[in-house]
Amino acid sequence: MRMYDIILKKRGGGELTPVEIGFFVDGYTSGEIPDYQASALMMAVYFRGMTEAETACLTMAMARSGDQVDLSSIPGVKADKHSTGGVGDKTTLIAAPVAAACGVPVAKMSGRGLGHTGGTVDKLESIPGLCTSMDRERFLEQVRRVGLCVAGQSGNLAPADKKLYALRDVTATVDSMPLIAASIMSKKIAAGSDAIVLDVKTGSGAFMKTEEQALALAREMVAIGENVGRRVTALITDMDMPLGHCIGNALEVMEAVEVLRGGGPEDLARVSLELAANMLHLAGKGELPACRALAREAISSGRALEKLCQMAAAQGGDARVLEDFSLFPKAALCREVLAEQSGYLAAVDTEACGTASVLLGAGREKKGDAVDHAAGIVMLKKPGDRVEKGEALARLYTSCEERFAQGRERYLKALTFAEEPPAPRELILARVGRDGTERPE
C-alpha cells in the first residue's frame, strides 16, 4: 500500500477503506509517513469530506494509536467535557470544578490554542508553577484524591491526534467536520471517561459557522461515542461573539474565577452552568432541573472555587493568584482602543477578535511558539451596547508597541457599528443526545 495512492483516492473524492485509514494513522504516528503527505491528505479530506463510516473508522484508529486510560480504579461515573473551540471560551475552568464539587470525578485532557481559538492548557499555565504534563499514575492519583484533574494530552494518549492537531493548526485544515469529530472523539474515547459533554460552537468565532454544520458535527460525535458505549450529550452554543469579556490566558482565568465567586458575565455563567448540569445529569445525579440547582449551589457555597484552588495546588500551581489577581503575570503594555464613531456595536467578527488576541501574543503563529500568558483583550463593549465616539471599546494587553498596533488594527476591523441595536441571539441553541435533538424551552 502506498500513501500516494491514498492521497490520490481521497483527492478524487473516493471513500477510504478501514485498511487504508489504519495504514495512514499507524504510519503517520510512527513517523514513517512524513508531514507533507499527511498535510496533503488533510487538505484532500478538507475539500472532499468523509463518510460517517470513514470518520468513525478514523476516530477509532486515532483513539487506538496510543495508550487508552483505564479509569475503572476510580469509583463512580467519570465525566469529561470538550469544546469544539471558541474565543473567550473558559467554560472548562468553571464547569469542571462545579461537576467535581458535586461529587462527579472529572479526569480531563485538554488542548492548547488552535488557530484563532484558545486552549485550556495555555490558560491554566498562566497560573505560576501549574504543570499540565504528568504521567498516568499522577493523573489518576489526583483524580482519586481531589476529584479533578485537567492535564495536557499526555505523551502517548491518541498520539495520532497530537501530531495531526499541530499539523492542522499550521496548514489551514482545522475547520473540517470529519477532522474535528475524529480529533475530539479519539481523545475523549482514549481518555476513558464514561460521560462526555460536548460544547459545539457555532457562529463567526467557531469552526462550524452555521447552526446546521454544528448540528451535523454534534450528531456525528454523539453517535461515535455512544457506539463505543460512552454516554454523550452535545450542546450547540453561540460563538457569534466572544464568551464573556476577556480573551487571553490569564485574563480568562480571572474571569472564570469571577463566575466561580458568583459574579462574572451572564453569558459565560449560563453556558458553563448548563455544561456542568449536563455532566451531572449524564453521571446520574438526577434530572436536568435538579442538576442545574446542584450546579448553582456548588457556586454559591464556594465549593466549586475551592475545588479549582485544590486542583491548581495539586498541579504545583500558586493557587494564591486565584484569590489575589495582582499576583498574575503582568503585561508590559496595556492600552485602550477608542471608538472612532458613535452608534450601536452591532456585530463582531469573533474569529478576527481571536486573531487579534493571537497577534497580541496570546496564541501561536508557528508550531511550538511560546505564548505570552498576560496578553489579550478585555472587551469593554459587546454587541448590543451603545458607544459614543472617543469612548473606550476595549483594553489590549501585550508586550510591545508593534504587537499593540497589529492587534488594535485587527480588533477595530472586527467591529461593525449601526444606528439600531442588533436583535438578541439565543445562547444555547440545541441539545443533542442519543435520543435526538431538543431545542431549549
Ligand code: URA
Ligand atoms: N478541538 C479539538 O480537540 N480538535 C479539533 O480539531 C478542534 C477542536
